[in-house]
Amino acid sequence: MAVTVRPVTRPERDLAVQVYIVEVLKGLGVTFRHFFVNLGRHAAALAGVKAAPGAVTIQYPEDPPALGGRARTRHRILRRSDGSPRCTACLLCETICPARCIRITAEDSPAVVIEKRAKTFEIDLGLCVFCGNCVEACPVDAIRMDTGDLDIPAMDRRSMIWDLEKLMRDG
Amino acid sequence: MAKITLNGRPVEAADGTLLIDVAKQAGVAIPHYCYHPALGNPGNCRMCLVEIKGAPKLMPSCRVRVADGMVVSTESPAVAAAQSGELELHLVNHPLDCPVCDQSGECGLQDYYMSIGRYKSSMVEDKRHFEKRKPVGPRVMLDQERCIACTRCVRFLAEVSKTHELGMFGRGHQERIDLAPGKTLDNPYSGNVVDICPVGALTDRDFRYQVRVWYLDRSDTVCPGCSRGCAISLHTSTQRPWHNGARRAARIKPRFNPEVNGYWICDEGRYSYKALDRDRLGKVLKLKPSRAELSWDAAFSEVSSRVKGLLEDHGPQSLAVVASGALSNEDWRSFKKLFVDSWKLVNFAFDPAPDQAGEEDALLRRRDKVPNLKGGAALGFGDQIKSLPWESLAHSIEAGRIKGLYVVDRDLFGVWGAKTPGLLEGLELVVFQGPWKGSTGDLAHYRLPATAWAEEDGGFTNFEGRSQGYRAALPPVGDAQPDWRIFEGLLAGLRAGRAE
Ligand code: SF4
Ligand code: SF4
Ligand code: SF4
Ligand code: SF4
Numbered sequence: 001m002a003v004t005v006r007p008v009t010r011p012e013r014d015l016a017v018q019v020y021i022v023e024v025l026k027g028l029g030v031t032f033r034h035f036f037v038n039l040g041r042h043a044a045a046l047a048g049v050k051a052a053p054g055a056v057t058i059q060y061p062e063d064p065p066a067l068g069g070r071a072r073t074r075h076r077i078l079r080r081s082d083g084s085p086r087c088t089a090c091l092l093c094e095t096i097c098p099a100r101c102i103r104i105t106a107e108d109s110p111a112v113v114i115e116k117r118a119k120t121f122e123i124d125l126g127l128c129v130f131c132g133n134c135v136e137a138c139p140v141d142a143i144r145m146d147t148g149d150l151d152i153p154a155m156d157r158r159s160m161i162w163d164l165e166k167l168m169r170d171g
Numbered sequence: 172m173a174k175i176t177l178n179g180r181p182v183e184a185a186d187g188t189l190l191i192d193v194a195k196q197a198g199v200a201i202p203h204y205c206y207h208p209a210l211g212n213p214g215n216c217r218m219c220l221v222e223i224k225g226a227p228k229l230m231p232s233c234r235v236r237v238a239d240g241m242v243v244s245t246e247s248p249a250v251a252a253a254q255s256g257e258l259e260l261h262l263v264n265h266p267l268d269c270p271v272c273d274q275s276g277e278c279g280l281q282d283y284y285m286s287i288g289r290y291k292s293s294m295v296e297d298k299r300h301f302e303k304r305k306p307v308g309p310r311v312m313l314d315q316e317r318c319i320a321c322t323r324c325v326r327f328l329a330e331v332s333k334t335h336e337l338g339m340f341g342r343g344h345q346e347r348i349d350l351a352p353g354k355t356l357d358n359p360y361s362g363n364v365v366d367i368c369p370v371g372a373l374t375d376r377d378f379r380y381q382v383r384v385w386y387l388d389r390s391d392t393v394c395p396g397c398s399r400g401c402a403i404s405l406h407t408s409t410q411r412p413w414h415n416g417a418r419r420a421a422r423i424k425p426r427f428n429p430e431v432n433g434y435w436i437c438d439e440g441r442y443s444y445k446a447l448d449r450d451r452l453g454k455v456l457k458l459k460p461s462r463a464e465l466s467w468d469a470a471f472s473e474v475s476s477r478v479k480g481l482l483e484d485h486g487p488q489s490l491a492v493v494a495s496g497a498l499s500n501e502d503w504r505s506f507k508k509l510f511v512d513s514w515k516l517v518n519f520a521f522d523p524a525p526d527q528a529g530e531e532d533a534l535l536r537r538r539d540k541v542p543n544l545k546g547g548a549a550l551g552f553g554d555q556i557k558s559l560p561w562e563s564l565a566h567s568i569e570a571g572r573i574k575g576l577y578v579v580d581r582d583l584f585g586v587w588g589a590k591t592p593g594l595l596e597g598l599e600l601v602v603f604q605g606p607w608k609g610s611t612g613d614l615a616h617y618r619l620p621a622t623a624w625a626e627e628d629g630g631f632t633n634f635e636g637r638s639q640g641y642r643a644a645l646p647p648v649g650d651a652q653p654d655w656r657i658f659e660g661l662l663a664g665l666r667a668g669r670a671e
Contacts, residue, residue, distance in 0.1 A: 090270030091383050103413045106380040112304050116271040116380060120413075139270045 067148055072132045074149040075123055077167040078142050085168055086142035089118040093134035093143055101127035102134060118164060125152045126160035175241040186239075190232040191219050194245060201245055202254055202283050204261075204369045205321040206233035209434050210330065216261070216321050218283070220253045221245045229253050251287065258288045264299045264344075265370075266316045274371030276384040280319070301347050307337065308356030310376055310438060311365060315347045318372035324348065324364040331435065331534070334358040348372065359536065362441045366424060367434075377442060378422045382414040387421055390644030393631050394423070395497060395624045396440035397529075398539040400633030402428035403436060405444060405625055405644045418448035419645050420625065431633065437536050439529075444625075450608040452620035453649020459616040467650065471664035474617050477600050479665060481575045482514065490575040490600075491518035491564060494552075495527055496541030497580050498654055499629030500638060503546045505658035506579070511556070513662055518573060521547065522558040526585025537634055542624075545632040561586050568594050578612075579654065580605035580621065604657055606648075620651040627653040 016022045038057070058065060067073065078086045089106035101124040109117040135145050147170055154160045173186050177197055184193040189212065191201050204216035212233040220229040224242035229249065244250060262280065269275045301315035324337050325348070336356040340349045350356065356364070365375045387406040394401040404424045408415045415421045423444045425436040455465045457473070465473065481490055492510050510516045523539040531538040548554060559567075565587060567573040576598055583591045595601050595614045603615035606623040624631075626647045630640045652660070 088271050089380070092270065095383070095385065103411070105413055108304075108380070114271075115268065115304065 061151070065150070067150075071148070072130050072135075072145040074125065074147045074152055075128075075134070075143055075145050075162075075167060076147050076169075077121065077164060077171050078144060079168060079171045085118060085121070085164060085171070086140055087118045087121060087138075087164075088114060088140055088142070089116050089121075090139060092137040092139060096133045096137040098131060098133065099124075099127045099129045101125070121164040121167065122161050123167065124161045126157050173237045173239045173241070175237055175239070175243060177243050178246055179244075184237045187236050190221065190230075190235045190237055190241075190243065193237050194221075194232065194243075199245055201232050202258075202287055203233055204279055204319060205323065207323055207326075207367060207434075210323055210326040210367070213322060213326075216319070217257045218254060218261075220250060220257070222247045222250050254283075254287045255290050258283055259290055259292065259294075261319045262292070263294055264316070265319070266298060266303075268317075272314075272317065272371040273374045273379055273384075274317075274368075278371060279369030299344060306376065307350050307373075308361050310361050310442075311356050312374045312376050312379060313348060314372050314374070315349070317370050318348050319370055320346055320348070321369060323367045323369070324373060327364055327367055328356075328358075331363070332358045332360045336361075337364070359437050359439065359530075359532070360435060360534065362438045363425070363435050375422065381416065382408045382411075382421050386411060386414060388644070389424075390625075390642055391426060392625065392641040392644060393542065393639045394436060394440040394443065395542040395631070396437070396443045396540065397531075397537040398496070398542060398544060398634040399432065399535050399537050400542055400631050400637070400639055401432035401436045401440060401535060402426040402639065403440070407644055409645070418445075420444040420447040430637065431639070432535055435535060437534075439536070439540075446607065447623055447625050447645070451606060451623075451648045451651075452608055452612065452618065453647075453651055454618075454620060455650055456618045457616065458613070458618055465617075467652065467660060468664075470617060470619060471660040474602055474619075475661050475664035477616075478514065478575070478577075478602075478661075481600055485574055487515045487517060489573060490514070490516055490577060491520065491559070491567070491573045492516055492577045492579065493564075493581050493583065494519065494521040494547070494579040495581045496521065496523060496539060496544035496547060497624075498543055498547065499624070499627070500543065500546040500549075500632060501629050502654040502658070503543070503550050503552070505655035505662075506547075507550045507552075509658040509662050510577070513665060518559055518564070518567070519552065519556055520559045520561060520564050521552060522561065525561075526582065539634070542631040542633070545634060545636055546630070546638075549632060549636075565590070565594055568597065571597075574598060575600035575602075577602045578604070578615070580607070581611070582607075582609040583611045584609070604654065606651065619657055620649060621654045621657060622647045622651045626651070629653070 080086050089104055091104055094102040094104050103122045105119045106116050107119040109115055132145055134143050152160060173184050175182050175184065177194060177199060182193060182197045191203060191206060194201050201219045201221065203219040206212045206219065214231045214234040217231060219232040221232045222244040223230050265280065269281065275281065303314045303316055305313045307313045322339060325339055328334050328336050336351055336354040337348055338351050339346060341347055362375060365373050386408050390405050392403055392405050394403045404426045405420060406422045406424065407419050408421045409419050423441050425432060425434060427434055455467055455470045457463045457465055478490065498506060523541055523544060527540045528538050529540045530536060587594060592614060601615040602617045603612040604619040604621050605612065606621050612618045625644045627643050630638050632638045
């Protein structure tokens with residue numbers, strides 16, 4: 001695939017930029033604008049003004065993040081109609097993965113037409129960079145990143161490695 | 172000599188050479204499946220069509236011999252269209268299950284599709300269905316659907332191994348490869364059909380699903396399986412330990428050497444790689460009287476002073492050396508320097524029989540299942556220095572004439588069987604040096620880990636006296652060192668001992 005390049009012109013560094021002071025004040029301006037806007041909204045909400053929307057900050061994790069429809073979130077492995085994993089252990093996702101966080105071993109599938117299936121399938125979500133390449137690479141649409149789930153932190157690294165069983169829970 | 176013009180370039184070739192070979196020598200690769208230099212040119216795959224000036228139609232270059240004045244084009248639009256059309260015909264019934272196909276990454280269909288195909292398939296019909304995943308022998312799996320009917324495998328089994336296990340059955344749309352009635356593909360060269368099959372129809376059951384081929388590193392080396400010394404390529408997988416069952420060596424493929432093995436290797440050699448990741452020694456150990464881990468320096472000085480003591484007390488007759496033809500040329504040289512020139516020993520046993528001898532045949536396999544007895548012979552082992560018969564060595568040990576044994580990479584249980592422990596336990600000093608754990612090593616006073624052939628640079632001299640070099644494909648296991656370094660280390664240890 002051809003690589004597309006978009007040339008970007010750098011903005012001119014004029015005197016106002018070079019003395020910094022002006023830029024720093026502009027930045028602080030933004031900070032203070034948010035501060036006062038939020039303060040006003042909080043105050044209004046406390047005072048019982050119905051239309052006041054409250055703070056613009058999302059109170060994660062109490063409030064769920066509003067994700068775009070195409071957001072890449074935690075992976076899942078899809079199932080066939082009989083419930084077995086759709087993955088054929090072709091290792092294309094493991095090969096394309098830039099973080100090298102997918103580990104697959106293969107075995108014979110009992111069904112001759114399927115031929116091959118994953119014996120073990122692990123994704124180390126602690127290493128994953130959520131690039132989505134694995135989803136693009138899969139020839140049988142067995143792996144997707146559409147769970148909407150970003151709550152994957154754990155108390156140790158080992159538990160951030162998800163195996164086939166875990167990945168198929170919402171498959 | 173014939174002078175021809177190939178793609179506008181003048182090329183010279185010996186009269187009667189096949190056009191496809193002439194082109195290859197001139198650096199022009201012509202696509203082909205059925206033609207194999209060692210298996211003839213039935214001309215059934217039609218991939219090698221080229222344009223010859225004056226010929227009324229395109230000609231298969233594997234069937235045409237050069238003639239003076241030929242003007243040949245392998246890249247004209249007509250040739251490109253014909254080759255791409257042929258490929259499309261080959262793929263009419265091909266299942267295209269590349270994602271699950273072990274050949275993927277080294278497949279003739281994939282490669283040619285990318286270089287000369289890239290057409291839009293005009294097939295809308297269903298593909299035909301045959302047997303997939305049919306084990307045709309203990310080492311080979313057949314997928315009839317993937318076969319492109321080039322008949323290479325049939326010709327190999329008819330002309331090279333002469334065992335005729337596979338044949339072409341049915342006609343036209345029903346044509347497929349299958350076992351001849353009542354046969355199993357289990358001849359000692361069966362693995363070669365996997366190498367020559369240009370597609371994934373014949374795959375190696377041992378290698379199946381272990382690791383995808385694009386993860387393999389390839390090293391040119393020499394097979395240590397017998398005294399033929401076939402040229403091989405050792406494929407290793409070290410970057411992703413969860414592949415290939417955590418083993419480093421993944422498979423062996425033959426490497427073309429017209430002087431030694433041609434295009435083939437035997438199955439024994441092909442699967443000999445498995446030993447590389449099984450029962451390996453990596454620690455320098457003193458096992459008796461009590462178990463302790465030593466540094467190499469300590470081992471060198473301890474072993475050499477123990478040997479010195481033994482030789483001073485009982486003379487050079489009292490220490491015998493057991494070796495095998497698994498040593499490289501370099502190892503043999505230091506072996507001689509240490510045991511003959513420095514320690515002045517006289518009792519050596521390195522006869523390959525009974526444990527290192529096996530079947531032989533007229534094709535490749537040799538009786539001696541070690542690669543380098545000739546390397547030792549070049550230094551006099553076998554000639555001036557004869558191998559003691561095993562029985563007389565055992566007698567001398569029983570009679571107390573031999574009080575120490577230095578064993579280099581040989582399991583004595585293979586020679587003496589159950590009486591080995593009795594023999595070894597009576598000895599004052601047993602040193603075992605070698606790459607593999609074994610019952611002999613367990614009975615030694617000192618156990619020194621050596622590298623296997625795949626972990627060192629070296630050379631083997633085959634039974635014809637041809638020396639072939641090989642390169643390390645893998646890092647050593649643990650603290651293992653090449654045999655010659657251990658011999659040199661002991662030499663240095665002995666010298667240091669003398670200077671005291
Ligand atoms: S999203 Fe990217 S980094 Fe994460 S597993 Fe897939 S390919 Fe690897
Ligand atoms: S690319 Fe798809 S089918 Fe292939 S191993 Fe990954 S998830 Fe499985
Ligand atoms: S033989 Fe080649 S083209 Fe056919 S499925 Fe295997 S890799 Fe793909
Ligand atoms: S099995 Fe392979 S080598 Fe044999 S005819 Fe088919 S494609 Fe050719």
